Amino acid sequence: MTLEEVYKRNLEHRTHRAGWLRAAVLGANDGLVATASLMIGVSAAKVPGSFLITAGIAGIVAGAMSMAVGEYVSVRSQNDIEESDRLLEIQHLAIDPEAELLELEHIYITRGLTQDLAHQVAVAMHEKDALAAHLRDELGQHPHTKARPVQASIASATSFIIGGLVPFMGAFAPNAGAKAWSIVGFAIVGLVMTGIVSARSAGSPVLRPTIRVVLGGSIGMAITAGIGHLVQLSGI
Ligand SMILES: [Zn+2]
Structure with a gap:
């Protein structure tokens, strides 16, 4: 195998794009489950149709804001720690610098190099770019996996909105009785889609993660439907 072929094969690895894609899929999933659960809960309480639409919009906006802020803060604090x-x-x-050279040498020995070889490699690394070698081999920091806070927060807010709009469309079913079921239907179709996308992007088999996602979402919807129903029964 030539060097070029090895390089091409390395491009098949998925870690490079895992960060933002994971955030996007999680965001869409959150949007689906949160919005569907909210709207099913509200519709179980037998409110007028306009309430249901308002609740859906408010839920999507609130969720997107919360995702954006949460993602920004979490990525920023991770980056602050790395910085x-x-x-x-x-x-x-x-x-x-001497002690740092020994430290790097020791790291290479624990990774399987002989003392002599580890020393040679550490010296060569220090000559080329000592800081880069320490960041990579000691701290595990890689420039290509570093998350960008603004990008990550926009991605998760956007994907939350896209996810949330799926069950929201279910609220436009013609009669009141059908609304809850059409929200559930839209949500399940959406969950199957996020399950498939996340499995494909991880390169793993599709069925299990999809079932997991659909089951998890359905439990959320069932719980809020139950609560909405109880509220309606109790006449609060
Ligand atoms: Zn060091």
Whole structure:
């Protein structure tokens, strides 16, 4: 196998795009389940159709905001941790490069190199780019897996909205009795789709993750439908 073929084969790996795709699928899934559950709960309480639509829109907007903020904060704090690790590493390299060289050597020994070879590799790495070697081999930081907070927050908010619009369409069924069931129907179709997309993107078999996603979503909808029904029965 030539170097070029090896390089091409490496491109088949999925980690490079796993970050944003995972966020998008999770967002769509959240949008589906949260919106469907909310609307089924509301419709189980036998409210007028316009209430149901309003509840759906409010739920989608609130969820998208919460996803955007949550994702931004979580990615930012992850990046902050990595950044302070990076600064610490720069300090260590400036204060005691010898000790850092030994540290790198030790890492290569634990990965299976002999002491001599580990020393040679560590020296070569230090000559080329000591910081890059420490970030990669000591801290496991890779530039291509670094998440971008704004991009991640827009992606999850957008996918929440797309996911939420699927059960929302179910609320436009012609008569009141059919609305709840058509919301459930739309939601299940949507869940099957996110299940398939997430399985395909992970390169794993499709059936199991899809069943898992559909079951999880259905439990959520069943619980809120139960609550909505109880509220309606109790006449609050
Ligand atoms: Zn180090």
